[in-house]
Amino acid sequence: MSGLFTIALDAMGGDHGPQVVVPAALKALAEFSDIHLILVGDKERLSRELSASGGAPSNRLRIHHAAQVVGMDEPPSQALRNKKDSSMRVAVNLVKHQQADACVSAGNTGALMATARYVLKTLPGIDRPAIITAIPALNGHTHMLDLGANVDSTANHLYQFAVMGSELASAVDNLDAPRVGLLNIGEEDIKGNDQVKEAAHMLEHSHLNYVGFVEGNDIYCGDVDVVVCDGFVGNVALKTSEGVARMVSHYVRSQFSSGLYAKMAGLVAMPVLKALRRRIDPRAYNGASLLGLQGIVIKSHGGADAVAFLNAIRIARIEAEKKVPQRIDKRLEELLSREGSAP
Template sequence: MKIALDAMGGDFAPDTPIIGAINALKCFPDIELILVGNEPIIKDIFYKKEGSAVEQRVEFLHASQVISMEDPAIDSVRHKKDSSISRCVELVKNGKAEAIVSAGNTGAVVAASTIFLKTLPGISRAGIASVIPTEKNPFILIDSGAIIDSTPENLLDFAIMGSIYSKKILGVSNPRVGLLSIGTENIKGNELTRGAFKLLSKTHLNFVGNIEGRDLFENPVDVVVCDGFVGNVVLKTSESVATAVVRWLKREFTKNPIRILGALLAKGAFDSVKKKTNYEEYGGALLLGIRGTCIIAHGSSTPKAICNAIKVAREALIQKVNHIIIEEIKAHHELVEDQKTSSLPIA
C-alpha cells in the first residue's frame, strides 16, 4: 500500500516527518511512502537520517509551497496549489496513493480533502475522529473540528462512522455510542442534540443516550458524538488539562527531599499514566467520510507520533474502513425507508 506523507507539515518539519517516515518503513514492510515537499531539502534530510536502508520503498514529489499554521484554510488551498498538502491530496485523487498523512494545517487538510476527494456516498460532511485516552480504554471523539455547524443528520453519520472506527481500529466488539449534551434526559440540550437524539434512537447502533462532560472520563462510552465546535473545545481542553496536571505534579514533587523520594518510588505509576495520556501513542486522527484515507496528526508531532499516524493509515486501509462505512450508511438509509413504509396507513 502506498501512503503520501506531507513532509513539510508540522511544527518540526521537515526533519520530524522524515524521521517518522523512516521508522514506519522499518516497522511496516508492506507500505511504501511518497514524501511530498521541497525535494532537494527532504532528500538531503532523508539520506542524512540513514534513509538509504529503506530507499527502495520511497518516492519523492516536489512541492514548491507550504501552507503554514496561520494560513486561512480554504484560501490557502485555492491559492497554494503547489503546496505539500494539495499535492498529497492530488496523489490520492489520481490513484497514485491510497492515504494521506499530515501534521500540517488541520483546516487546510480538511478543506483540500473534502473539496478535491469529495465525501463518500450517503455522507454529506466528513468528521475528524480523535482517540482520547481514559483510565481504562480510549474513546473516539467525533467530530473534533472538521466542521463547525452541524445538522442532526451529520451527527448521525458521525455516530455510524465512529462506531466503525471503534470496531475496526480499536477492536471494540459492540461500541457504546453517547451523544454529548448538557443532561442525560432526552429533552435536554439544544435543537441540534435533540434532533440527533431522535435519529440515533432509530438506528441499530448501541446508542446509550445523552452523556455529560463529566462522563467523558468518569464513565466513558466508546464513541462520543458532537459537533465540531464542541468537539474541538473538548479536545484542546483535555490536552491542556493533562499537560497542566503533569506540570503541577512535577512542581509539587520537587519542593522538598521527601517528596522527591516519593516521586522516585512512584515513577513506574507516573510513567504508566504518561504513556496512556501521550498523544504520540495514538498517532493522529482519522478524517472519516471522504473518498480516501486521511490522517491528521498533531502539529507538534514527534517522529514516534508520525510513525504511529502512518500506522493508523495502514490499519484503516487493511480494515477497509471506507468500504464498511458505505455499506453501513446504505443499510441505515434502507432501515429508515422501511420504517417510513411500515408507518404508512393501510388503505
C-alpha cells in the same frame, strides 16, 4: 496474508516539517513490513534529511517532489487557490489518483480539510467530513467526533457522525456493535438542546448500538466506544482535557521538586512516574481522521514529534487495511436505500 499499503506523507507540514516526518517514516518502515511510504515535498531538502537520518530511497520509500508549502496560519481558501503544488495538496492528490491508500499531514487543519474536501469529495449522504480521534479512557479508549469541522451541527449531522464513528470503531477495534453515546448535559431541567434531543430520537430508531446520553466525564470512563457531539462542543472538550492534563503534570513536577525531601522522593519515584507518563502520553493518541471523504486523510498534531507522527502513520495504515471509507460508503448506501424504500 495482509496486503501492501502505500501511505503518502506531507513531509513539509507541521511545525517541524521533514525533521519530524522523515525520522517517523523510517521508524514506520521498520515497524511495518507491509507498508510503502511516499515522502511528499522539496526533493533536495528531503534527500538531505533522509541521508542525515541514516535512510535512503528504496522500493519501500520514495520522494515525490512538491515545490510549495502551505503555511500553518494560511487561510484555507488561499491554500486552495494558490498552493496547487503544495506538499499537502500533492499528498491528497496521490490518494485521489489511487497512487496511495492514505495520506498523513501535520499541516494546518483548515487547509487540510478544505483541500481534502475539494480533491477527494465527500461520500454520498455525507454533507461535510467530521474529525474523529481516539481518546484514552480507563478501559481502553473512546472514539470521539466531531472535533471541530462542523459547528452548529443539526440532528441529521449528529446522526451521520454516529454512523461514521460506529463504522470506524467497528473496523479498527474489531467490534461487532460499538456502543454509541450522544454527548449531553445533565444539569438543565429540560436537558440538552433541540438538536441533541432530535438526534437521540433518530439514534433510538437506528441500526446502531445506541446506549443513550453520556456526559463529559463519560468520555474517560471507557463505557462507550463512540461519543458523538457537535464540533464546537467536541473541540472545547478536547482542548479542555489537554489543559487539565497539562496542569496536573505541571503540579506533579513542581511538587516533586519543592524541597529536599520531595526531590529525593522524586528520585525514588522516578521509574514509577516514568511509567505513569508513558501511560498518559498524548503522543500515543496523535492522529485524527477526516471521516466522510472518498479516501483516507489523517491529521497529525502540528507540534507532533517523530513518536507522535509515527502514531498518525499507524492510524493511516490500519484504516487502509480495514478500508474504512468503503465500509462507511457501503453502510450509507444501505441506509439511503432503506430510506428510499420506506413507505
